[in-house]
Amino acid sequence: MVLVLAIGDLHIPHRAPDLPPKFKSMLVPGKIQHIICTGNLCIKEVHDYFKTLCPDLHITRGEYDEDSRYPENKTLTIGQFKLGTIGQFKLGICHGHQVIPWGDLDSLAMVQRQLDVDILVTGHTHQFKAYKHEGGVVINPGSATGAYSSFTYDVNPSFVLMDIDGLRVVVYVYELIDGEVKVDKIDFKKTATAPSAH
Amino acid sequence: MLLIGAEDEEKWLAEGIAGIQHNAFYLHRALDSNNLRDALKYSAQMLSELRTSKLSPQKYYELYMRAFDELRILEMFFKDESKHGVSVVDLYELVQHAGNILPRLYLLCTVGSVYIKSKEAPAKELLQDLVEMCHGVQHPIRGLFLRSYLAQISRDKLLDIGSDYEGDAETVMDAVEFILENFTEMNKLWVRMQLEGPGRVREKREKERSALQELVGKNLHVLSQIEGVDLEIYKETVLPRVLEQVVNCKDDLSQYYLMDCIIQVFPDEYHLQTLEMLLAAFPQVQPTVDIKTVLSRLMDRLSKYAASSADVLTEFLQVEAFTKLSNAIEKVIKMQVDMPAVGAITLYVSLLTFTLRVHPDRLDYVDQVLGACVKKLSSIPKLEDRWATKQLVALLSAPLEKYNDTVTALTLSNYPRVMDHLDNGTNKVMAMVIIESIMKNNTCISTADKVEVLFELIKGLIKDLDGATDELDEEDFKDEQNSVAKLIHMLYNNEPEEMLKIICIVWKHIMAGGPKRLPFTVPSLVFSALRLVRQMQGQEGDIVGEEVPATPKKIFQLLSQMIEALSAVPSPELALRLYLQCAKAANGCDLEYVAYEFFTQVFVLYEEEIANSKAQVTAIHLIIGALQRMNVFNVENRDTLTHKTTGYSARLLKKPDQCRAVYACSHLFWVDGQDGIRDGERVLLCLKRALRIANAAQQMASIARDSSGPLTLFVEILNKYLYYFEKGNKQITAAAIQHLIELINTEMQSDSATSDAFLASTLRYIQFQKQRGGVMGAKFESIKL
Numbered sequence: 001m002v003l004v005l006a007i008g009d010l011h012i013p014h015r016a017p018d019l020p021p022k023f024k025s026m027l028v029p030g031k032i033q034h035i036i037c038t039g040n041l042c043i044k045e046v047h048d049y050f051k052t053l054c055p056d057l058h059i060t061r062g063e064y065d066e067d068s069r070y071p072e073n074k075t076l077t078i079g080q081f082k083l084g085t086i087g088q089f090k091l092g093i094c095h096g097h098q099v100i101p102w103g104d105l106d107s108l109a110m111v112q113r114q115l116d117v118d119i120l121v122t123g124h125t126h127q128f129k130a131y132k133h134e135g136g137v138v139i140n141p142g143s144a145t146g147a148y149s150s151f152t153y154d155v156n157p158s159f160v161l162m163d164i165d166g167l168r169v170v171v172y173v174y175e176l177i178d179g180e181v182k183v184d185k186i187d188f189k190k191t192a193t194a195p196s197a198h
Numbered sequence: 199m200l201l202i203g204a205e206d207e208e209k210w211l212a213e214g215i216a217g218i219q220h221n222a223f224y225l226h227r228a229l230d231s232n233n234l235r236d237a238l239k240y241s242a243q244m245l246s247e248l249r250t251s252k253l254s255p256q257k258y259y260e261l262y263m264r265a266f267d268e269l270r271i272l273e274m275f276f277k278d279e280s281k282h283g284v285s286v287v288d289l290y291e292l293v294q295h296a297g298n299i300l301p302r303l304y305l306l307c308t309v310g311s312v313y314i315k316s317k318e319a320p321a322k323e324l325l326q327d328l329v330e331m332c333h334g335v336q337h338p339i340r341g342l343f344l345r346s347y348l349a350q351i352s353r354d355k356l357l358d359i360g361s362d363y364e365g366d367a368e369t370v371m372d373a374v375e376f377i378l379e380n381f382t383e384m385n386k387l388w389v390r391m392q393l394e395g396p397g398r399v400r401e402k403r404e405k406e407r408s409a410l411q412e413l414v415g416k417n418l419h420v421l422s423q424i425e426g427v428d429l430e431i432y433k434e435t436v437l438p439r440v441l442e443q444v445v446n447c448k449d450d451l452s453q454y455y456l457m458d459c460i461i462q463v464f465p466d467e468y469h470l471q472t473l474e475m476l477l478a479a480f481p482q483v484q485p486t487v488d489i490k491t492v493l494s495r496l497m498d499r500l501s502k503y504a505a506s507s508a509d510v511l512t513e514f515l516q517v518e519a520f521t522k523l524s525n526a527i528e529k530v531i532k533m534q535v536d537m538p539a540v541g542a543i544t545l546y547v548s549l550l551t552f553t554l555r556v557h558p559d560r561l562d563y564v565d566q567v568l569g570a571c572v573k574k575l576s577s578i579p580k581l582e583d584r585w586a587t588k589q590l591v592a593l594l595s596a597p598l599e600k601y602n603d604t605v606t607a608l609t610l611s612n613y614p615r616v617m618d619h620l621d622n623g624t625n626k627v628m629a630m631v632i633i634e635s636i637m638k639n640n641t642c643i644s645t646a647d648k649v650e651v652l653f654e655l656i657k658g659l660i661k662d663l664d665g666a667t668d669e670l671d672e673e674d675f676k677d678e679q680n681s682v683a684k685l686i687h688m689l690y691n692n693e694p695e696e697m698l699k700i701i702c703i704v705w706k707h708i709m710a711g712g713p714k715r716l717p718f719t720v721p722s723l724v725f726s727a728l729r730l731v732r733q734m735q736g737q738e739g740d741i742v743g744e745e746v747p748a749t750p751k752k753i754f755q756l757l758s759q760m761i762e763a764l765s766a767v768p769s770p771e772l773a774l775r776l777y778l779q780c781a782k783a784a785n786g787c788d789l790e791y792v793a794y795e796f797f798t799q800v801f802v803l804y805e806e807e808i809a810n811s812k813a814q815v816t817a818i819h820l821i822i823g824a825l826q827r828m829n830v831f832n833v834e835n836r837d838t839l840t841h842k843t844t845g846y847s848a849r850l851l852k853k854p855d856q857c858r859a860v861y862a863c864s865h866l867f868w869v870d871g872q873d874g875i876r877d878g879e880r881v882l883l884c885l886k887r888a889l890r891i892a893n894a895a896q897q898m899a900s901i902a903r904d905s906s907g908p909l910t911l912f913v914e915i916l917n918k919y920l921y922y923f924e925k926g927n928k929q930i931t932a933a934a935i936q937h938l939i940e941l942i943n944t945e946m947q948s949d950s951a952t953s954d955a956f957l958a959s960t961l962r963y964i965q966f967q968k969q970r971g972g973v974m975g976a977k978f979e980s981i982k983l
Contacts, residue, residue: 013683014721017637043680063775063816064721098816100862101869102823106924110917113959114910134966135959148725150782150824153732 002078003031004091005054006160008038008123009143012046014064016145020157020176023144029053032161034078038123038141039095040064062095062123072098075115078164089164089190092117096124096140103140103151109133118190119162119169125151128158130171130186137188139171146176167191210252214261217247222268229275234282238293238305241272245301248340255339255409262343269308273351276312286313299334303344306331311351321359322372325352329379338391339410345384346413352376353420370426371435378439381417385456388414389449407451414452415459422463432468433475441479453483457492466503469496473517477526481533489530490541494548497523504556514556520563523549524570531574539578540586546571547593554600561609564597568612575619587624590616594628598635605641607632608651617655622663626678629656633681636688644691646699653707656682660719661710679718682708686722694748697730701753705760713767720764724776727753727760728783735787750787754780754796761799770807774800774817778824785830793830797839804846811851815859818847822862829873836875840866848887853895857911861888861918868922878929881922885930888915889938896945912942913956920964924974932980939983 005027010016018024032054039062041047047067050057061070073094092115099107103125112120112135119137126149128142142158149155157176162169167190175182221244228236248265250258275281276289284292289309296302310328314321328348335341359373391407421427421436437460444456457479461469469476476496483489500523504514514520527545531537550567557563571593581587594616597607607613617628632655636643643649653660659678686704691697701723708719731750757780765773781796800821808814821843831839843866847859864884867877892911916938922930942957967978 011725013680013687013718015687015725017684017687021640043676045680063820064772097823098819100819100823101826101865106921109963110914110921113917113963114914114956116955116959134963148729148732150779150786150827 002033002164004034004036004078004162004164005032006036006121006139006141006162007144008141009040009062009126009147010046010145011040011042011064011143011147012145014042015147019144022176022181023157023159027053034058036091036093036121038062038093038121039070040123042066058093060093060095063097073115075117079166089119089169090117092120094120094122096122105131105133105138108138109135112136112138125149126155127152128173128175130173132188207253207257210250211257211260214247214250215264218244218261218264218268225268229271232281234284237272237275238296241305242296242301244268245304246298249298249300255406258339258343266347269304273308273311276309286316286318300340300344303331303335304347307348307351314352314355321355325372325376329376332383338387338394341387342384342410342413345380349380349417349420356420357424370424370431373424374421374427374431374435377417377421378436381414382443384414384417385443385447385452389447389452392449404451411455415455418459418463429468429471432464433472437472437475441475445479445482448484450484450487453487454489454492457483457489458495461492461496461499466499470500470513470517470519473519473522477522480526481529485534485536490537490545493527493530493545497548497552501552501555511556520553520557523552524566528570538583539581540583540589542574543571543586543589543593547589550593550596554596558600561606565610565612568610568616572612572615581619581621587620590620591624591628595631598632602639603641604632604636604639605643605648608648614651614655622658625658625663629659630678630681632656633685637684641688643689646696646703649689649700649703653704660707662712679715683718683722686719686726694730694734698748698753701727701730701756705756709763716764716767717769717772720760721772721776724757724760724779727757728779731783731787750789751792754784754789754792765803765807768807770803771813771817774803774808775820777803778820782824782827785828788830790830790832790835793828794835801842814850815855818850818859819862822859822866826865826869853891853898854911857888857891857895860884860891861915864918868925868927878927881927882929885915885918909945910956912938912945913960916942917960935981
């Protein structure tokens, strides 16, 4: 069981002062194995905070990030080979402002094919999305602070926790709606050739 | 008492102890054989050792304790009349025959103790007798110990007399009188020690005196323990007499110790009820006494007392504790002209702590304390003392900690005036404390007035203060500015009118921040304003305001100003992004001209300020992405902007970047949705152009670097073809797709394929679509692989 936190678009301090307190109390160091961050933190303080939650931190560059050295996209592999089965998930990260049209599934699918990953984690729109297409799964964890977005008027703070176990990934999405944290979950399973959703 | 050397003292002490032991031996023998006469003789001899002048107080104490132990044994002997056959009355007479006064008085006290307990004579008379006779010993150390002995042996009896069981009002007063008399004399002796002896070092003397302070203080202890000493007696007799002695003795050490002792020993309830009398003594002490410490302690005690129950609180109001303490402090400060600033400030800190605990709802009191501090600070030159500065920070932090709602602190009119007296560095520290308090408590500052006050308070962070020679650490500076940026999000009002006022005030303040600060602060304010625009969109109709009607247009004008200031820093990339945000927001408000104007600014920045090629790539994608979603432009305007965009895309420095930007531009001609533009031809034109660029890149790479490199570009473009094919762009034919696939395959064979996986998954996708059946399947059927 590998826990991967997917989070991004905090826009601290330009659009929000801090993570919602209820989220902060849930994110405890030592429980998460990897953090995937889609970008737009925007300052070092947030980077350092994530580092305290988990040392294995992967960030891609958002257009407002203070640190310009983050890569445009990144891939990482999770899991090990088991006898006879492919027990690995390849994850790709990309902020998404580079992919036109913004938030378009088909265009994102192309990126997924290009990076050759099972799961593509992307942001920019501040809207939580998790959908499966022929080539794999695209997950958008939304904005962890519910930051202003020109995309949508209705932004609830959200982030995603993925539980990767062998060929199966359970996606938990945490949303802050009217002051309460609501959790939802979606199952994805990877077959030998392509993943399918349950 | 000449202390020539420690060794000598040890020797004398040893001699004294030996003397006592020697006589004690014979004393015991006499007691065993019930020989009263001998007992008296040897005990007198033993006590003569206490007549020494050679010992320091600590050493004398050791000697005294030896004698004391022996006297206890003697007392038991005296008590048992059967042993010696003499009545206590006669005994009392007998011991007065001892030769020297000191032994005589010790023996008298010892017999006196027995006498009092026997009740054969009124306690009052005996006690009076004894306490007066002790006048005979005027030597400070010997006298102190003698009287201490008297106090010790009479203690039980005094408590009995003073208790409800045995006493009536008169006898309680007798006990009180006795103790007060003894106390007064002991204090006089103690004070006299300061003046005794030639060639003494003052510090040494004070140290020796300090060792004895508890002998004097014990009297007050006993007074506090007598049950019959109620508030009445304390107020009418005890306190006035004690204070009289304290003030009149004019001795630093004594005054400090005794004032403190009174406060520690007697109950807080009493202090509250005698506050005026007690406080009147404070300014009357010697100017060199550190009385402010005692005063602070008094206030601390009273604060804790106030917290103990609600009834107590009403008492505080009744006796007007605050006013009295406040006045006392002023008097003390006035009287002690040499008191350094830090002393006065410490007093104000104590008073403030008191006020916050006892009268937290009385903001006028809190303000008053701050005001008094300001007055004091105004009379002295700029504060240099680090300790004083620390105390000022404590003073200013106290209301913040007490009132979770930082806004309350903002209403204190003297608060900013105190801050003005801080040096620049501390001012900034304090400003950060204020901001942290707001963030921690999640306080929302919701009126323009309060925002104005707040920004006045934190002005040290907002702009360079006069005389600021800032060699500030870069990290610290960033932290400061980011804090201000975060703070801006805590300023909010639901009413658009008020919110706009707030934004204007914040802008007024931060625009003075200079180029170093604007990149940190402007973005926050811009998004705050954009949120307001969005809020106003949700509301119907125009809002009719008094001076500044809050309309989106007005806000966009303001936004324009802000971002212009930012780009002048220069901070073109950030400014470009913000202009785009405004354009998108204007789109949402249906303000075509405003949106167009913003796009104009975007392009001006792109053309003139953004030279870095990597920055250009990102910028152009942001422009394409934004423009693609705009629906407010008429055909002409949109065309102009699109044309500009595609032009810049094709002129990016590196070929791969050009290629990607150009095929991204294809989306400008195809927008999903009802009114979306769908120009299939121009889409195809873009894709073909992208292909040409990819080809050129291919050739350049094979010549210059002998690698395949941009093969992925072809696959990307292929994917775009598929995209439009799916969407139903008639200009994209299956044949074209097939042709492109063949092209890629050919290229791939002639070189080690790096895009193998990408192409493979693309082809897989085509297969998948074929197998779906239905309309899509039929469409894809025509693509032959």
